[in-house]
Structure formats: structure tokens, C-alpha cells
Amino acid sequence: MTIVEPTAATIVAAAKLLTDGKLVAFPTETVYGLGGDATNERAVAAIFEAKGRPQFNPLISHVLDAGEARRFVRWSDSAERLASRFWPGALTLVLPRANGSAIALLATAGLDTVAIRAPSHPVAQALIREAGRPIAAPSANRSGAISPTRAEHVAESLGARVPMIIDGGPCLVGVESTVLDLSRDAPVLLRPGGISREAIEAVIGRIALSDALPTGDAARRSPGQLASHYAPARPVRLDATTAGADEGLLAFGPDVPSGAMLTFNLSPAGDLAEAAANLFAMMRALDRPGIGRIAVMPIPETGLGLAINDRLRRAAADDGKSDRR
Template sequence: MIVPVDSAAPEPEILARAAEVLRRGGLVAFPTETVYGLGAHAMDPAAVAGIYAAKGRPGYNPLIVHTADAEGARALAAAWPQAAARLAEAFWPGPLTLVVPKRAGVPDAVTAGLPSVALRVPAHPVAHALLRTAGLPVAAPSANRSTEVSPTTARHVERGLGDRVDLILDGGPCPVGIESTVVSLVSAVPTLLRPGSVSVDELRRVVGEVALPAAEPGGEAARPSPGMMDRHYAPRAPLRMLPRDGRAEALRRAAEAGGRVGALLLAPVDDARLGPVIRMPADPAGYAARLYAALHEMDEAGVDAILVDPVPDGGAWAGIRDRLRRAVTG
């Protein structure tokens, strides 16, 4: 069930209803500044199992736990390094997740059996108010079927999960549009596990050295962070990146091959055989906010293939490049 909620001043009675669903072990989808999350009581293993069942999510993929403030996050950590304190002060509430050693009592179901836990304090007014009202930590991955495109509207959640969710809070489109940056603090040097809207340059300005991840685990090995599966954020139709050189020829060949070919393009194209064509914003923040909604539109249009212009190489585009890389077919 979708319930509209004022994104600037969430209604207390709606929040109280959603908080009660969480307390009794149910699932609530709610907006964050990044994407819509599928929330459950993080300290209730049965409730957390409901997230995995609803999403069809593999058990080796850990969840992010959301709290109302940094104090709530620290209460779930066995250690809180100085780097964590600095990053939390600089970026929380906001689209940054910190991976730290977990405190005893944090369910293995949340962390995929790992000795660490991923923590975030979201900035969206609805998410923040819900966490305050519920008074408990909420495990919340993106509110979609596993590996599919993340939702940035309540309707995306409804189409993807349907009646698997007890309550969907509709707070409008998510302003950031891609998942949070994830940084591991379990070793001496902070390590970037997943790029997002908080860039590695911004992180380095706060804590100095930030390492880039080594090769990601394959198969069914537990991931140190969500969002590290090879195929993720993927639309139903095969997605292909256009070459930087020979773009026009690649578009022409795709149009001539037949079928309905959609495209997400940074530059215009004059070929009536392509469609739908979505002109994407040229700035990274605008592109990120539009990306998942555009992919959902392609799914709804029933295209046979999706072509995407390559995005720039700058650090601010790293999160977008990561999402597109994992969505590519083949």
C-alpha cells in the first residue's frame, strides 16, 4: 500500500503507523536522499530475513543499517576509529555509509556473517523522521528485486515488489538518485568499497589517504559491502555502452538491426528509428538523479535494447560509471 507523506514535514500519524509496522517485524519502503529503501527492524533476525525473501537477495550480500544519528550508529559498532568520527561529522546526515567492526548483538543476518556492519545516517526528512519515531535501527537495502534497477519513486517500488511490502511511504523522487558511497574503516587505511555522490577526493580532504578496493569477491563469497555484485542495477533489456569513437556508426547499426532500441544520450542524435531516446543531463549530479528513473522508463516502454553514451572520466562521475558498468549485459 502506498501512503503519500509530506517530504518536507512528514505527518506524525503516518510516521507512527510506519514505525509500528517496523516494530512488529514488518517491511516499510521509504525514501532516502539516495534511493527508496526496504526497511526492517535491524535487530530482529526474522524481520531482516523478510528483506532477503522480498528482494530475492542472496544471503552473502550484507545490508546497510540506518540510524537517526551518529550516536545510534556508534552504538552498533565495536570500534569507532577517528576516521569514522571525522567522516560522520563531515558527511552525516548524508549519502555516505561507513563499514566498521560490529558490536555483539548485531544479527549475522544483517552483516552476511561478517564481523563488520555498514552504517548510515540518511538526510532525507522522511527517513530521518521515521528513524526518530521508530526509535530503532533499520536495515534497508534498495527497495527492488535483487540485481534490478533501484527505485527512486514509490511507484518504482510498487511495480518491483508489489504486495511483498507492508507499507510504502511516498515522499516523492529521491534527489541524489544513486546509492551511497561506502567506505570501509576496518583496517588502518580507509578503503572505498562503492563510489557514490561523495567522491574519493572529498573523502581524502577529510581523512587523508583513501585506498581503492582490490579485486572484488566472486561467486558466493560474502561481500564487505552492498552493491558489489558483478551484475547489479540492471534493466530488463540488455544494456550496452556506446564507443567513444565511432558512436554514430554504432547507433546506425543498432537502428538497422531491428527491434525497439532505446538510448540514454549525452549528445543529440538524428535517427527516427531509435526510440525512446532520453537526453541525459551533462552534469554528474543531474545525471545521477535521472539515471534510474530513465532506466525504469525504458523497462516500461518494453525496449529490446538500451544504448548508453559513455560518461566522462572525472572523479565526480565515478559512482555513475560504477552503476553503468554493473548494468551492462555481457
């Protein structure tokens, strides 16, 4: 772990780490972010792993401006008005994923929406520009710790889990960004933050409050209260050691049973980070007509396996479709 001052050379070095799939902690006007390439599933998996006690909650993808955001989300009139007023700044917009969006499915927890914002901090802007891609970045702290507003907070919380920390001084806002969901019929405030509800309503009119706003660690771990995840249409069978002819098999490890209609292996080597990176894309690939059920091989309940299994259990329990033989 190295703490560096923000210079032209260190920004280039940090951007190289990001494009190589590594992590970089950097300042924004809200809190310090633990950044990874938002288009790289393995880099996103590394973010969850570094934070500890991982949960696959949606992450905010940071871009330069509204023009870049349009490459990844379906823009709207409300988004245009809000971005014109508050971007760059402490407002995150949740919008439908654009066709062909490069944002990793793991970064959106498998949802068809993307949480996106343009930070105003000059170091964050310089890093995004140099990296040439969106940066997924939750707060740069271990899960359960207080959100960091100084570089030394990041070092104390994450240590060697992050190769580089860019010290941009104390964060000016000091609380997380406001998260506003524009993917529904009416705007919904998912998380209060650096931009007030009143300021937003002055631009687009009245907005609804979510039924149960998260607090404390729950609010810090995800952009809002997006607890729902991608749920396959096919029923899910967990801890499968065999595969039926009408099943799609989500395998793990080198020993894969035969007989499935279609098989995808999360990680032939049994690597949990690789499995996490492949999870949502492979689930979607198996959720297709002709497949009666998705069978999932056992995943170890350690490290990222905890988050993988949590997601799989949610999928299996959805609408009572599960047949857990």
C-alpha cells in the same frame, strides 16, 4: 501494499510495522530503501525474501547520527571526522561490530563488521526516530531491477511484498551511498556513490580503491563488495542424515537424527524464513572447542533455501575443510 504520504500518523504507523517485524519502503536522499528492524533476524530475513533471488550480502543499517552509531560499532577518529563532515548524508562506513551490538548477524552476513550510515532525508530521519532502532535497508527493488528513486518504482518492483511505501517524492541524490571500509589498517573505498572519493580524501587523506569494484546489480545488492562471510573454524559436512558423537548438528525440520554432541535446529517447522534468521547465530554457537565438525542437514533449494545453501556451501568449501559425506 499501500502508498502513503509522510504525515505524523503514517510515520507512527510505519514505525509500528517495523517494530512488529514487518517491512516498510521509505525514501532516503540516495534511493528508496526496503526497511526492516536491523535488530530482528526474522525481519532481516524478510528483506532478503522480498527482494527475490536472495543472497546473504551485508545490509546497511540506518541510524540517526554518530551518537547512535556508537552503540553498534567500534568508533574511530576517522569515523568521527567523516561523520562530522558528511553525516547525515550519502556515506556508509564499515566498522568493527561493537561488543554487545544489537545489529542482527544476518544483516551483516555473519561478518564482524557493520555497514552503517545516517541518512539525511527528513522522512528517513523521522522513521528511524519513531521506530527507536536502526533500520536495515537495501534498495527497495526486486533483485536485478533498477534501483528505485520514486515511490512508484517501488510499487512496480515489489508490489504486495511490502506492506507500506512512504512516498517522499523523488530522491535528490539518485545513486546509492558511497561505502568506505574503516575496519582495515587503511581506509578502502568499496563502492563509489553519492560522496566523491576526492571529498573523502580531503577529510582523512588518501584512501585505497578496492581491487574489484562491483558494478550494476552486484553493487546494488550489497554495501560494497563484501563477498566474504563468516567462516567457521570447524569443517562443515553438508546433507547430513546422521550425526557423529564429535559433531555439532545444524538441523532443519522435525525429523532430527540423534547422536550429535550438540544440536541446534534452524527451524523445527521447516520454515525457511526462520532458518535464515537463525543461520549465522547457530553456526557460531556450534563453532566451539570440543566440536570436531559441523554437520548440516539438507535444506530445500527453494526460496530462501537458495541463499542458505549458498552460504553453507561457502562455509563447507572454506580452506578445503569440507568432508561432504
